[in-house]
Amino acid sequence: MQTRMIDKQWSEKYPGVGKGPVATEPCISPEYFERERELIFRRHWLNVGRVDEIPTAGKYFVRELEVCKVSVLVVRGNDDQVRAFHNVCPHRGNTLVLNERGTCPGRFGCGFHSWAFTPEGKLAFVPDEENFFDLDKSQYGLSAINCEVWEGFIFINLAPMPKQSLREFLGGVATQLDNSPFSEMKLLKTYKVEENANWKTGLDAQNELYHLPFQHRYTIGDSFLLKDGKYCRFSNVNLYNYHSVWSCEYNPAHKPLPTEALLNRMDSALTNIRFDKRISDFDWYLIFPNMALLLFTGPSGDFFMTYNFWPLSVDRCLWEMRYHFPPAENVGQRLAQEWTIGQLRDTLMEDAFQHEKIQKGLASRACSHMVMQDEEITIRHFHEVLECEMAKV
Amino acid sequence: MSTSQLPEAFRDLEPYIAWSLSSERERIAKRIATPMDEVIEFHGKISARLEAIIIYLNQYPYSQMPEDGQRLCDMALSLVEISNLVEMYKNPAVLNMIEPERFVPYE
Ligand code: FES
Ligand SMILES: [Fe+2]
Numbered sequence: 001m002q003t004r005m006i007d008k009q010w011s012e013k014y015p016g017v018g019k020g021p022v023a024t025e026p027c028i029s030p031e032y033f034e035r036e037r038e039l040i041f042r043r044h045w046l047n048v049g050r051v052d053e054i055p056t057a058g059k060y061f062v063r064e065l066e067v068c069k070v071s072v073l074v075v076r077g078n079d080d081q082v083r084a085f086h087n088v089c090p091h092r093g094n095t096l097v098l099n100e101r102g103t104c105p106g107r108f109g110c111g112f113h114s115w116a117f118t119p120e121g122k123l124a125f126v127p128d129e130e131n132f133f134d135l136d137k138s139q140y141g142l143s144a145i146n147c148e149v150w151e152g153f154i155f156i157n158l159a160p161m162p163k164q165s166l167r168e169f170l171g172g173v174a175t176q177l178d179n180s181p182f183s184e185m186k187l188l189k190t191y192k193v194e195e196n197a198n199w200k201t202g203l204d205a206q207n208e209l210y211h212l213p214f215q216h217r218y219t220i221g222d223s224f225l226l227k228d229g230k231y232c233r234f235s236n237v238n239l240y241n242y243h244s245v246w247s248c249e250y251n252p253a254h255k256p257l258p259t260e261a262l263l264n265r266m267d268s269a270l271t272n273i274r275f276d277k278r279i280s281d282f283d284w285y286l287i288f289p290n291m292a293l294l295l296f297t298g299p300s301g302d303f304f305m306t307y308n309f310w311p312l313s314v315d316r317c318l319w320e321m322r323y324h325f326p327p328a329e330n331v332g333q334r335l336a337q338e339w340t341i342g343q344l345r346d347t348l349m350e351d352a353f354q355h356e357k358i359q360k361g362l363a364s365r366a367c368s369h370m371v372m373q374d375e376e377i378t379i380r381h382f383h384e385v386l387e388c389e390m391a392k393v
Numbered sequence: 394m395s396t397s398q399l400p401e402a403f404r405d406l407e408p409y410i411a412w413s414l415s416s417e418r419e420r421i422a423k424r425i426a427t428p429m430d431e432v433i434e435f436h437g438k439i440s441a442r443l444e445a446i447i448i449y450l451n452q453y454p455y456s457q458m459p460e461d462g463q464r465l466c467d468m469a470l471s472l473v474e475i476s477n478l479v480e481m482y483k484n485p486a487v488l489n490m491i492e493p494e495r496f497v498p499y500e
Binding site: 189192193218259263328330331332333335338343346352356 | 450455469472474487495
């Protein structure tokens with residue numbers, strides 16, 4: 001893939017996407033946020049984790065989806081199926097599992113009256129059952145949430161009847177990345193930061209490279225190919241129904257730092273897991289509404305990251321970042337991975353700082369709209385998809 | 394009988410044993426708590442031995458490290474933690490980043 005350093009190429013490829021101003025109101029309006037709870041987060045497939053977090057029967061994790069005021073219990077049953085349930089006891093509504101993750105000891109027991117549930121969600125035992133009135137235990141299993149898995153990514157959907165399967169929803173993204181070696185990489189590191197920013201303010205700021213040589217001049221400013229050594233240009237952009245991907249090439253003129261150079265030279269790992277379907281050196285997928293999937297090519301094998309931006313309120317969100325690498329074979333490889341993680345981490349810490357400053361500026365209502373150039377087309381696309389979904393009643 | 398905590402060949406790094414920290418949270422805390430001139434000294438000493446450290450530790454499969462080797466590895470991880478400060482930022486942290494205690498690592 002050769003990056004074409006020309007201007008306005010993406011709007012030429014996708015003439016249907018607008019070129020006009022994008023309203024700031026959706027990032028600051030409490031009323032808009034209330035509607036997003038219902039129209040976006042209760043209707044679309046949401047990524048809550050990966051199957052390698054619950055590799056064996058009985059393993060579970062709990063995710064608090066504050067935006068929908070729902071606590072989700074994701075558990076692998078004894079039949080190896082991954083399921084999601086409301087983390088709520090159907091007897092009188094107590095929160096069932098209090099730990100964030102763990103292994104079910106045979107049954108999930110409720111702390112209130114000890115009703116007990118199997119990892120498959122069935123009600124197995126009721127203390128003093130004879131004293132109930134015709135209690136049909138088969139009617140009081142855990143309340144299921146739609147849950148589907150694609151390439152190891154677990155998604156849930158809170159709609160009573162999702163209008164599409166996960167596969168249909170992912171569309172071109174799934175076609176592009178089916179059978180990629182995601183499962184050969186393991187979750188190595190997670191960062192979480194609670195930001196004073198709307199979830200879209202954070203997501204939008206990640207969804208472009210225009211800012212890279214400027215905001216990240218102290219960290220990774222020279223990592224990617226630049227037009228005239230100054231400005232980022234994507235090597236490719238694909239827009240899908242809901243989602244998008246942009247790609248870019250690494251800068252061959254990047255000067256490695258001393259430790260970086262040494263670690264790259266000493267990384268002698270034999271594993272060389274590659275994403276055959278990578279579009280370029282670095283691909284950044286936005287999976288609507290709040291997930292990003294980042295594929296990187298690395299010196300000794302590829303790796304991937306996910307971002308999940310979870311709304312907490314109109315001006316607060318939880319940003320989760322997860323790094324997945326091939327399991328380290330030796331110390332040389334582990335140190336090289338840690339260097340890469342740290343370099344990106346510092347960049348993301350710059351981003352988190354910026355997200356809050358942007359939110360503050362937007363909230364002042366000094367500008368009613370944002371102006372975007374051609375390299376910000378995927379942000380535009382995202383806002384157009386969002387508007388379209390928000391208009392559906 | 395020596396009380397060294399590091400493998401024989403790396404006893405000279407013993408004065409820096411406080412940098413042998415097993416979690417990223419601890420390494421970040423140490424980085425923040427250490428004056429920049431001490432960070433630079435640690436960087437100089439360990440990075441000069443980094444190649445030897447890797448060659449030595451690579452004889453073990455990553456999951457079967459002896460205890461003294463693991464301490465040496467954790468020390469090298471601290472070098473990775475601070476290398477950018479010395480080699481690029483020239484500062485205890487990047488300018489304009491969010492407060493480190495709000496950006497929480499889970500390993
Ligand atoms: S609320 Fe759970 S057993 Fe009563
Ligand atoms: Fe950034």
